[in-house]
Amino acid sequence: MDEQSKIDEFRSIVRKAYESDKESFDLDLIELMEKDDWAIRRYLERRKTVAAGAEMLINTLKFRNKYNISQMSDVNFPAEYFKMGLVFDCTKDKQGNDLMYMRHRFYRKFKDLDLIWRQFLIYQMDRIDKKSNRKGMAIIVDLNNISMDNTDLDYARWGMKTFGDCCPISINYVLLYNLPRVMITVWNMVKSLLPKDLAHLMKFCNGDEIFDYVDRKNLPKYLGGDCQLNHYQVPADCLPLEEFGHQKDWSQKHIDKILKTWKPYLEKAENEMKLLQQ
Template sequence: MSLKNQQQQIHEIRSIVLEQYEKHPELYDSIDIEWIQNDDWPIEECIRSDKLLNNFKILNDGLLFRKQQRLPRLIETDFPAELFRIGFVHGNGKDYDGNELLFIRVKCYYKIRLREQIFRNFILFQMERCLHRSHGHGITMIVDFNGFSYANIDLDFIIWGAKLLTKFCPKSLKRIVCYDMSRIVIPFYNIFKRLLSDEIQQRLRFWNDDEIFKYIDRNNLPRYLGDESEMFECSKE
């Protein structure tokens, strides 16, 4: 798609969104509507083809989901401080390609029914922060399997994550890296992969041990993955 055609699509999609907001303001968050009015890149994230209505649907579904999850309204104090301290999900620097880094430490997750939604919202919250930092220029997600055990397995969570990525994954998420994935993970990874769209599957990568240093400077890694700086391992951003 040419730049001229893309700009035209952005203009038309924005107009349709604003029209829908006027008709059904209760379905959308005003923060998102202001974002759409002032920035092109959140709309660009949803342009996958030259089919205007398909691209609008991608954006609109995302806006409705964000409203349902209160995503634009989530703040740090909505979450237990220990989620930040243990570094369950956190951003940390950039890779050599200039992509923002988002780390998920699988060993920090346990299936606790009463806290299930908190865990999910925390992932959404940190992904949202990373997306805004990247401004549509690129994200690398590192799923760290160091220390993974059967206690960390939750099939409902795996299905939720796969569906989330398939339906709402931003175009700027360039790589989803499975780091140090042990053999016991493989059956659950296969379930996860089968639920992903072909487009998302193409973004999957596998890195082990020191291979990570080929793509990310040591100083841009958290301490538990080899950073030698004085940065705290798990602080709030």
């Protein structure tokens, strides 16, 4: 069977599944699949067979619908996520990949924020994937000064599987930067949970080795670069956590607990932003 025949069969399988259960599928990705063969080819390359690739895309369509990704915008997330620069895109690496940065030391698990955080991560990843025309991106995870307080094995496994399923082929590598020695055992546990076809994407570097991947002029200042882009900018109409939480009927006590945890992270981000003006 030639490639176009495989694509046509693949599209037919997904279309049939969609027609039988439209409410469970992400419409934006369905529309992309109908007009762009690459939306299919990337799943074929990942799973090798038409049946397996179609099943993977069907699951991804349902996953995206579950998390309401196509309906998300910046205003669906608390302003502090942006103020801290938790996840953002910034320039390209030396290979021309669009870059997604994650600051893992600022991550802390809160039950009420768990779904919102996961939506934010997928939303940012999807936005950068679209920006690259779904052809090439990389992820740089800053692990400076992380501790067990920042560790969540369930989230780590979920995150890597999500990257692989939602952006098959597009992610060229995930760079883990400055992993503390004391956290190597934790990393080995995470790695053991990853599918083999995702584990090979992981790379490690420390200190100035990061310049082997990203030019100094394109690297954020907090990582030792000279990039002047402001990745702490809060989009218009994003609500601060206090207002955001009140809209969701969270107690003031719970909101205060989250803000207390975030306070040192917000202060650090604010100090870093001031350096951009120097």
